[in-house]
Amino acid sequence: MPIDLRMTEASWHRLRELFKPSFRSGRCPETGAIGILGECRAGVRHEFLVVKLFEPGPGDLKIAAHDHLIFDSSYIRRAHLEMRRNRLAGLVFFHTHPLADAEVGFSLYDNREEPLLVENLQELEPATRVVSVVVGKTSQRGRLWLNPGSRQDLARLIVVGETLSYWLLDGRPASPAPTPAALFDRGLALTGAGALAVLAGLTVAVIGASGTGSLICELLARAGCRHIVLIDDDVIKIINLNRILYATQEDVDKGTPKVEVIRRGIEGLGLDCRVEAVKGNVLDRAVLARLREADFLIGCVDKGFPRQLLCEFAYRYHRPYIDIGSEIGGDEKGIVSLDARTSYIAPGRPCLQCAGVVTSRQLHFESLSAPERERVRAQGYSDDLVMDQPAVMDLNMRAASNGMMVVRHLLQPFLLTPLPVMILENMVTYSVKAIREPRALNPKCPACQANRRAGYGDCASALGLDEAAVLAITGNHPQ
Amino acid sequence: MNAAANETAVQGESHDQAHHHHHVHVTVRLLPAGPEATFELPDNAALLEVLEDGAKHLHQPLLPPAPLKPLDRLHDISRHGQEGPVIENLDQTLGAYLKEKGTTPHFGIELVLALRVNTRWAVATKPQMTPREILALPGINLDYTQYTLYPPDSDKLLPLDTPITMTRGMAFEAQRDGKYGGGQ
Amino acid sequence: MCPQAVKDEVEALAQRGTAVELVEVGGQCYVLASAIPAPAPPWDRQSYDILVAIPAAYDAASLDAFYLALPYKFNNGTHPRVQGGIITVKERQWQLVSWHYQDGKPWARGLDDLASHLTHCKGFFLHRGAVNAY
Numbered sequence: 001m002p003i004d005l006r007m008t009e010a011s012w013h014r015l016r017e018l019f020k021p022s023f024r025s026g027r028c029p030e031t032g033a034i035g036i037l038g039e040c041r042a043g044v045r046h047e048f049l050v051v052k053l054f055e056p057g058p059g060d061l062k063i064a065a066h067d068h069l070i071f072d073s074s075y076i077r078r079a080h081l082e083m084r085r086n087r088l089a090g091l092v093f094f095h096t097h098p099l100a101d102a103e104v105g106f107s108l109y110d111n112r113e114e115p116l117l118v119e120n121l122q123e124l125e126p127a128t129r130v131v132s133v134v135v136g137k138t139s140q141r142g143r144l145w146l147n148p149g150s151r152q153d154l155a156r157l158i159v160v161g162e163t164l165s166y167w168l169l170d171g172r173p174a175s176p177a178p179t180p181a182a183l184f185d186r187g188l189a190l191t192g193a194g195a196l197a198v199l200a201g202l203t204v205a206v207i208g209a210s211g212t213g214s215l216i217c218e219l220l221a222r223a224g225c226r227h228i229v230l231i232d233d234d235v236i237k238i239i240n241l242n243r244i245l246y247a248t249q250e251d252v253d254k255g256t257p258k259v260e261v262i263r264r265g266i267e268g269l270g271l272d273c274r275v276e277a278v279k280g281n282v283l284d285r286a287v288l289a290r291l292r293e294a295d296f297l298i299g300c301v302d303k304g305f306p307r308q309l310l311c312e313f314a315y316r317y318h319r320p321y322i323d324i325g326s327e328i329g330g331d332e333k334g335i336v337s338l339d340a341r342t343s344y345i346a347p348g349r350p351c352l353q354c355a356g357v358v359t360s361r362q363l364h365f366e367s368l369s370a371p372e373r374e375r376v377r378a379q380g381y382s383d384d385l386v387m388d389q390p391a392v393m394d395l396n397m398r399a400a401s402n403g404m405m406v407v408r409h410l411l412q413p414f415l416l417t418p419l420p421v422m423i424l425e426n427m428v429t430y431s432v433k434a435i436r437e438p439r440a441l442n443p444k445c446p447a448c449q450a451n452r453r454a455g456y457g458d459c460a461s462a463l464g465l466d467e468a469a470v471l472a473i474t475g476n477h478p479q
Numbered sequence: 480m481n482a483a484a485n486e487t488a489v490q491g492e493s494h495d496q497a498h499h500h501h502h503v504h505v506t507v508r509l510l511p512a513g514p515e516a517t518f519e520l521p522d523n524a525a526l527l528e529v530l531e532d533g534a535k536h537l538h539q540p541l542l543p544p545a546p547l548k549p550l551d552r553l554h555d556i557s558r559h560g561q562e563g564p565v566i567e568n569l570d571q572t573l574g575a576y577l578k579e580k581g582t583t584p585h586f587g588i589e590l591v592l593a594l595r596v597n598t599r600w601a602v603a604t605k606p607q608m609t610p611r612e613i614l615a616l617p618g619i620n621l622d623y624t625q626y627t628l629y630p631p632d633s634d635k636l637l638p639l640d641t642p643i644t645m646t647r648g649m650a651f652e653a654q655r656d657g658k659y660g661g662g663q
Numbered sequence: 664m665c666p667q668a669v670k671d672e673v674e675a676l677a678q679r680g681t682a683v684e685l686v687e688v689g690g691q692c693y694v695l696a697s698a699i700p701a702p703a704p705p706w707d708r709q710s711y712d713i714l715v716a717i718p719a720a721y722d723a724a725s726l727d728a729f730y731l732a733l734p735y736k737f738n739n740g741t742h743p744r745v746q747g748g749i750i751t752v753k754e755r756q757w758q759l760v761s762w763h764y765q766d767g768k769p770w771a772r773g774l775d776d777l778a779s780h781l782t783h784c785k786g787f788f789l790h791r792g793a794v795n796a797y
Contacts, residue, residue: 030661068660073627077634077654084632097661109660120626120655123597134661283719308723353723353772360772363724369691372716375748376728379761444773447723461667469664469719472690 002155003144005092005131005169006318007050008347008455009161011035014053015094015135022096023137030069031061032095034079037131038457039089040317042292047158048131048144049318050092051455054079068109069095080121083128088459090129091121097136104136105171106143115148122147133157133169141171160318161348162418164296164410166198195412196224203227204407205291207282207310208300209234209258211243211393212324214265215400216298218245221266221273223404228266228273229294232258233281243393281474282306285464292317292457296410298403299323304358305366305473311351311447312463315454320410321345323352324403326395338427340398344406344419347455351448355421356439370475398425503573503584507533510554510562510587522574526553526566529573533588542593542648543600550593550602556585565589595650596621596628603645610637614653626653665692668722672777683777688752692717693730695753696781701788707736713784714750714757715777725770726780729787730757744787762787 015033022028033056038049060075071093079091097104106114114132121128130145131154142154157167167174204225206213209232217228236244236251236258244258246265259277266275280287283306291297291313299310299321307323314321322344329337343355352358365373402423409415420434444450453460465473501522507529508515516536520528530553534541541549555563566576566586576582592603594613601618610628614621628637629652637643637651664687673694676683682697694717698710714730731745733756747759762784764770 030659032659034657062656068658070659071657073654073656074634074636076657077627077629077636080654081632081634093657093659095659099661107659107661109658113658113660117655117657120597120653124652124654134659305720305724308720312723360723360725360770361727363720364718364727367718367720367724368716369689371689372691375750375759379728379747379759442771442773446773450773465719466664468690472664473719 001044001046003152004045004047004156004158005050005133005142005154006040006047006158006160007035008318009159009163010348011050011053012157012159012161014055018055019094019096019135022098022135027066028098029064029066030096030098031064032056032069032071032093034071034075035092035094036079036083036086036088037090037092037129038455038459039129040292040457042289045293047457048089048092048129049455049457051086051088052082066098076117076121080124080128084125086456086459088456089127090131092131092133093117094133094135097134100134100136100139102136102138102173103171104134104139105141106132106134110134114145118145119148134171136171138173139171140167140169142169158295158318160320160346162346163413164320195408198411199407200224200226202295203229203293205229205231205294205297206300207231207291207297207306208302209244209262210240210300210302211396212326212400212403213300214243214245214247214258214262215393215396216300216324216403217262217266217275219400219404220298220407221269221271223408226273227276229276229278229290230259230262231278231280231282231287231290233279234258236261243396281470283309283465283473284470285462285466288313288464289462291319294319296320296322296407298407300325300400303366304352304362307352307358308363308447309463311345311353314345315347315351315447315451316460316463317457318347318455322403322406323357324399325357326399328395335428337429338395340395340402340425340427342399342402342406342423343421345448349419349448350421350438350441351445354438354441354445354448355435357422359440367473369472395427398427501574503577505529505533505573505584505586506556507537507586507588508556509537509539510589513537520573522577523572525570525572526576527569529553529586530569530588533586537588539588539590542591543595547600550591550600552589552591554587554589555582556587557581558583560585562587590647592645592647594645594648596653597651605645607642607644609640609642610651611639613643613651619653621653625658626655628653664690664719665717666719666721669694669717669777676778681778681781683781686714686752688750692719693752694777696784699781699785699788705738706788707739711735711788712755714752715780715784717777722776723772725764725772725775726777727764727770728762729760729784731760732757760787 018033019031022031033053035050035053038051040047056075060072062070062072083091118130121130133140133142143151144154145151154169157169159165204220206217206228209230220228235255236247238252240247247261251261257279259279263275263277266273278290282288296319297310299307301307310321325341327339343352343357345351420436421438422435424433424435502519503522504517504519506515506517514537518536541551552565554565557563593600594603596619599619601616611623614623614626623639631650631652665685673683673685684695686693686695694715697712699713700710703709712732715726718724744761745758746761749756749758
């Protein structure tokens with residue numbers, strides 16, 4: 001099973017800055033840094049996530065010469081203690097080889113010394129995994145130590161932030177990036193060259209299989225995506241026929257699950273795109289856990305609570321999350337707005353609450369048990385929260401299309417960066433607005449500003465609700 | 480009682496004809512002048528068991544704890560009640576030991592200044608030791624140029640040559656430097 | 664059923680001597696807060712027990728309103744804000760009170776919590792609540 005290392009763009013950029021002195025001209029010193037790791041194991045996916053980097057301070061690098069480097073014990077100790085206190089998975093040691101030109105690999109000295117360090121760390125805490133990455137001028141190589149006598153090469157370094165990038169950890173230089181125009185080449189879209197070849201190797205989780213969800217699946221498949229995990233707990237009803245792709249009257253009669261309808265339709269295209277149809281509610285812990293198999297998430301839901309959970313998941317597992325939605329606004333005079341919204345959530349970016357898309361009041365209302373919610377609704381105080389979402393394919397298409405543009409941009413940037421907090425397209429005023437500032441930024445937001453479990457992955461308690469709690473909220477709890 | 484049993488009979492011994500084991504009443508005292516306990520063991524029990532059971536009866540945990548072999552010591556006690564030397568071979572059976580000249584079923588347990596560094600155990604050689612000396616102890620055996628000693632769960636290093644008062648069961652954590660080298 | 668965040672807060676409040684406990688009924692989590700002080704008159708006694716519904720998304724979700732233990736008397740009659748549904752919890756009846764955060768001072772995530780919400784609920788029994796009764 002391949003093992004990857006995943007980190008935020010901010011951490012990767014800090015590392016690159018730190019390593020610059022190693023790669024100037026002349027005899028440059030080796031340097032390095034230590035990080036603490038979370039972990040994610042799901043299906044065939046096994047990743048270590050960099051939770052935090054400890055940049056070296058004075059005295060932390062006992063020796064930093066052109067041909068060798070010593071991390072002082074106190075530096076290692078600080079990181080290891082924090083790993084132990086927070087019950088994390090392990091440590092990662094980054095170090096540079098300034099003399100490595102094109103390819104880079106671990107030296108005989110590294111191979112001799114590192115097992116002794118692993119032995120020491122595991123003596124102190126047997127659960128410590130040690131990941132090691134050596135960085136050269138144009139390449140990097142990584143490995144995982146299970147114990148002092150057993151190691152495994154790492155496959156990729158995945159960097160998540162304004163974009164989603166993949167770096168091989170095999171010690172060889174990366175292939176040149178394709179031209180942005182290749183992103184839209186009609187032929188390449190299917191043959192999968194360049195960035196779209198990356199898409200072909202990714203698993204995309206789509207949460208919500210209604211109008212927007214069905215459209216985004218179609219767009220993904222036609223862009224070259226080969227594996228979609230599609231989640232929804234609903235079945236096709238007569239009112240869905242106006243907008244869910246591939247839904248038929250027969251599906252209404254049979255009560256076919258929405259995910260099955262879309263799976264059937266997408267797989268029937270012959271584009272070699274496999275859709276795993278997960279009939280379930282993403283609030284459910286067991287269903288939410290399936291998202292760990294995905295490289296990124298696309299949310300096509302119409303409620304605040306699942307959006308909130310998807311944000312928390314994105315920060316916990318260092319996953320990019322694109323949220324799309326549409327809204328029709330009106331007053332006594334008629335329609336004033338037809339908004340297609342695309343939001344992008346990733347480490348270092350604000351959550352949907354801070355963006356103003358989800359409110360804590362909305363979350364309150366949605367996450368009460370069904371009977372409790374009815375009592376609150378009867379008071380009349382929450383009338384503004386009970387909104388029917390728009391249900392027209394043409395508006396959903398605009399949201400899905402913008403979402404897909406963000407997907408393409410993540411793989412190879414072509415939009416203006418940084419991406420805005422929200423992209424709002426209002427058909428009534430013919431405008432596309434980039435909302436750059438979060439509308440309700442909370443500097444203490446435990447999701448995006450002060451998240452103590454960011455990058456923890458499986459090392460913190462599972463997100464989501466147990467089955468009974470989901471049933472209570474959806475109105476099926478046995479009284 | 481038959482003649483063979485008579486020959487081997489010592490004070491407090493009973494004979495189990497069904498299993499052909501003699502049971503021996505042993506007394507164990509906490510040295511130098513602590514409480515005493517008396518209990519029975521079969522004569523095919525190893526002396527290690529005398530030490531372990533004796534400590535249990537005296538409510539004194541041995542160090543290191545099981546399943547590791549204890550560093551605490553078993554002494555013989557002479558017929559005149561004098562503390563004898565350490566019994567080195569704890570694998571021998573009680574019966575075989577008692578057959579040797581001058582031995583008795585009375586023993587003394589000496590609780591040593593056992594200390595731990597990571598998962599390694601050793602005996603302090605004096606009441607105050609420096610980290611340099613601790614790292615060099617047999618059983619610890621860590622190079623002071625590559626390891627630094629800390630209190631458990633603390634990042635405050637213990638200066639190499641500053642003496643520390645030893646207490647029984649004291650624990651330390653030794654952290655190694657991380658050594659890498661591209662040119663080597 | 665009860666979110667971990669509220670479990671932690673109830674434990675902390677209980678350790679500080681606040682009479683709070685968690686109750687789960689019919690798939691809904693509540694905090695039962697005992698002996699909330701009330702001026703008598705206009706209330707018929709000097710303290711009341713209240714129930715606060717804790718949504719599953721807490722503490723991302725806000726808290727709002729509360730249930731008042733029945734029976735009660737306010738100025739020898741009823742209080743107009745005590746007008747919501749009635750539930751039975753722990754063999755007692757409780758009625759939903761329309762007591763909400765005002766637009767100018769909404770719930771602030773990261774600042775407000777169970778303790779601040781209980782303080783907000785206490786305001787209902789005091790002069791502000793009585794004045795706003797009619």
